[in-house]
Amino acid sequence: MSRSLVSMSRRLLSVDKASNWRCYCSSSPPKETLFVGGLSWSVDEKSMKDAFSSFGEVTEVRIMYDKETGRSRGFGFVKFSKGGDARSAKDAMDGKEFVGRPLRISFAHDKVRGVPVVVPHIRHV
Known part of the structure; x- marks a missing residue:
């Protein structure tokens, strides 16, 4: 995993520790x-x-x-x-x-x- 992706993930996780959310790290679904x-x-x-x-x-x-x-x-x-x-x-x-x-x-x-x-x-x- 690239450093920028890890850094971004850490920032997202530290934004609001009290919130209840899920992050799906996969490609977007094919729209067709x-x-x-x-x-x-x-x-x-x-x-x-x-x-x-x-x-x-x-x-x-x-x-x-x-x-x-x-x-x-x-x-x-x-x-x-x-x-x-x-x-x-x-x-x-x-x-x-x-x-x-x-x-x-x-x-x-x-x-x-x-x-x-x-x-x-x-x-x-």
Whole structure:
């Protein structure tokens, strides 16, 4: 870690020790990828792409499957070519029913491997 980053972290931590806050030191979430939770087991990539294509160009759809059973784990990801299209899709589809179940949609976060994520939590003194 660079000295300037360590110095900045120390200054931020010493600003107000009585405050309760968290600092996530990771890259910002990609604004064009959505996490889609609450999927029915019968949903496939094609039906998901069809549902989200009305908001813009969908470049990738991934549904996560259980390795042992091969059944959907109930969530997936939709990637748009433009962040504005992803925002529109999130606003319109979050909480809406899709194949009998309400969707939970948020912006996806990068999966960080091998890099520690610093999350200091300061308690009230």
